[in-house]
Amino acid sequence: MSIEARLVSFLSSKEAGAIVLQGKWGTGKTHFWRHTIMAPVLAKPWKKRYSYVSLFGIESLAELKSALAIATDEFDQDARREKRKSAKILWLWWRLWAWLGDLLDFIPTFGEKLSAVFRRASFYLVRDRIICFDDIERRSEGMQLRDFLGLVSYLVDQRGCRVVVILNAGQLGDGQPAWDAYKEKVFDGEITFAPDLEQTISLGLHGSVDEPWHQTVSASLKELGVSNIRLVHRTARAVRLAMEATATTPLQDETVERIARVVPLLVYSAHGQGENAPPMDMITREGAYSFTFTLLGDDETRTPQEKAWQEALRTYGTSVDTTLDRALLSLVRAGYADREQLAQAIVEFEADRESRSLLEDYQKAWRTFHDTVAENGEEIVAAFERTWPQVSANARADETQSIARTMRLLGRQELATCFIDTWAAQQIDRPDALDMRTIQSYTQVDDPELLAAIERAREAAEPPLTLHDAFDRWLADTRGIDERAISTFAAASPAEIVELLDGVRDKRLVGALRRVMALDGNPGYPLWVSTVDNFASAFRQIASRSPLAAYRVKSWVGIEPASPERE
Template identity: 25%
Template sequence: MSLKSTKEQLVQLLTDDDTKVIALSGKWGTGKSHMWEQVKQEATDEKIKGALYASLFGASSVEQIKLKLIQSSAKSAESYPALFRGVQQAYKTTVKALEGINKGFAALNDIGLLLAPALLRQKVLVLDDIERKHEKLGIDEVLGFIDEFTKQHGSRVILILNDDQLDKREVWNTLREKVIDQELRLTTSTSEAFEIGIRLVPSQWATQIQPNIERCGVTNIRIVCKVIKTVNRILGNRPSLGDAVMTRVIPSTVLLASIHYKGIEDAPDFDFVLAQGTPSDWGIFLGEKEPETDEHKRKSKWKILLNDLGIYSCDEFELLVVEFLQSGLFDVATLAALIDRFVAEAEAMDARDKCNKFFEKSVWDHRLTEQQLLEEAAPVVAKANLIDPYMATSLHNILAEIPGGQVLADQALDRWVEAFRARDLQEAELNNVLGRSIHPRIEAEFNAINAKAQAGTSVFDACEFIVKNSGWGTRQELAMQSATVGDFESTIRTVSIKDLRRFMAKMLELCANKGAYVNHFGTAMDNFAAACRCIAEDTSSPRLGNLIRSLFSSSKISSLLEPPTPPQIAPVAAATPLPDQPQAGA
């Protein structure tokens, strides 16, 4: 039953005094304790309002259960003094009498246990977390406690337990058979779980979070709260986000958080979600033949979930969300820059959203004719300049497969390339960490920019980058590998004194630790040493030569300035003529 109907049934059962033991069961986190608190607060019956509560989590004896209920009665006495006035008076009288006999009875626990029947008589006792009791506490002891207080002391008992957390099903079966008069099983709906969760953890993104929580089928209220917190943490206190941006970031954040906190039964793993890149991932629905294995069926179900959420591809944003979920930390600056970029590029986000919807129609809307599908594609192609290179590749490939769609496919590619060139980038990196398909024309544009940038990168630029970033990239590696002895000598002779100081310090460090860098920079260290040797031997620049010799000496690598020893060639022995051949001049 849903939370609403279960609550109504429980209220009805509580009006029947003959129903002594009521069990409220359901999955962990579905709001059983929350629902009971609502029933208690809304009740008009004083006994229900003053119900005593005890969690059996870790309880190893019946005495501990009684003490927890007694502690609860102290709180209830403050809230409902009239209900507990007689008990309080009996408690005080008994304490004085027992203290007169033996001062040892002054301990609250000892006295409380003796007075438990009086304190708990004719009360509503709520026992929660039965499945989490200590193994030392046997189920027979719990049954005995319930039987004693319901039959001898007129109490009523409400059992709250997570039946999916019971390690031993016989515990639940024994309770059901021996003591339970009426059982209610709570099946909280996703909308009910969200309504409770959003009250506990408010969010300005509630309207966008709710449908995605419901699509993921999350019914655990605790997990709903964690998902909402994740969205709040990632999006921060931004005043507003456009529909396209929210459609981009909220579904994947909700899904990844729901997976991480185990809110989805048989959920896809992070790797499966991150692998979503193009409609080619939907091959199973496009006629590809695969064996009907259990794994194949699971992946088909996961693809349907992703499609329902509108997640067709993943990029750096999803990677950052996963890193945050796994570590509790995230690169605030990078994430903020990503979301700021999404906001600034709202038009591009809208284009991406329309493109994704076109992908969906191309897969699912079988009612459209091929001509109608091309008509749907026309406005998408018009905004192809605003989508990323991987989506542009996918759009081209999908259109090219539709009869008559090659013209639109080429137009989409042309618009993308034209817009890319207009940006006049000095360098561009694909960052294709997920290995997605990229059209050769698009890849060629990136390669052309990087080749141009590479040609303009000097050995000094590469070294400067390494100094400032404590690392290097492909461009710096190539620049170092291709640097000649002449390049190094020219750099040393022409750079400013300030730049020379940094350049020499870094290159001397590389030479001193050549083994750690040779795989990255090849012959750069050898060529640098050869250039320095030439300068040190040049009598026309004695002061620079002296400086270089001093620097190499300080770095303990003076031997690199010594001329290379020529290889020793063994003397060739005179050949002995063969006996049957005449000697020269004979």
């Protein structure tokens, strides 16, 4: 018998009893109970008597009884409205209880006693009904599980109720021993709710089956492995917000598809850290290009977890790199849609179809590498010869390194050189792309041919500085790393640096020299290594001139005078 059939049978029985509906956190037990089990039962609420109570924040047994009485009253009144029954006397009683009970709490002694009378009288009306207790593990410390179980037993034995307790398995904390000791005396059985991935997603999206985005969102959540119904709900809500914000403007099918692919990824990352979701900084850092390659040692610096995340993102195949994606990210983070931002982002997205088409072709080219073990080298080369020139201008250095290594692996060194030189020439008008901090902020770039091309492009973009100008810039930029200055330092001789330093008198001198030596330890940055070597040699020469010079250099940068053999 299915879980649904067992619960329906229990609710249909005329005999009182109690059962537990348990399962892991986030599987959708409450949602399943409300929408699958109780929704048909309460289609005509006046034919049923039902009370639902969450124990979240409940402090005591008395407070729980009051909450149950209020839930009973609210349901019965709603049912009476549905049936258009008057029942004025009972209605007046409940209204009196609702405000007078609260008022009496503020009246000392007499008020407390009379308030207690009202609560007992209200609770007396709770009988012969279906009762659901939820969020047991979220009760306050003052609500003892033994007292709760005693109440369940009382409702069954003395009030003829059928009680369902929804429980997150293994989450009772200090109350677990009491639960284990008394549960068999209270409950007739336990039902474990453990839906598979498809069932959870279907349950969470049940209210959107007629929406144009439903099928894509469902498929996306399955690809991501989102098994927490709360994340499914958040996803559906975020997509609805995006659609409602643009309801006055017809959207292209491609736009709807994009929203339905990107939002599940963003929600999963933003709210699914407990579900091992990839972090948001990785999703926003990795571009459409990055998702297409994890090969040839390009990801050696990543941890096993980062590699797993990257592979999952590559498999998912949808990146966060358009203006529309960034607007959707703002929506997910804020919880509401900026209509103006979203509308403008959609205009740009729908106008940029040609660029996306080129990028999709390039991604398909990588599929010829990733999706087969067949000897298809010529197919791979042909795919990249056709697609790389169309997208290379906006690619990163590490992406260029990856494709160049792939060409070399296939014996096409001339093509690797062509791809590198073409990319480097395209970056001359993008100085930020040639900054070493940008270049090395993703996967490490250490390809000698590519690094040389980057340096040539940097020189073409901005002519080299004189040594004095470079050091002046270095003195002024006390927090950053001036790549143009470093290039000049790397090309200078130790003797030229000595001559330079002899002419400097500045309160920023010591800090500047220490920042130069802090460039050490970065073998992937050849210019940095050369700069440190040149300054270290210059410091040893300076330290050798006198005890005063030796003391200064030793205390400032920790370098000893040069020995005759060393210099």
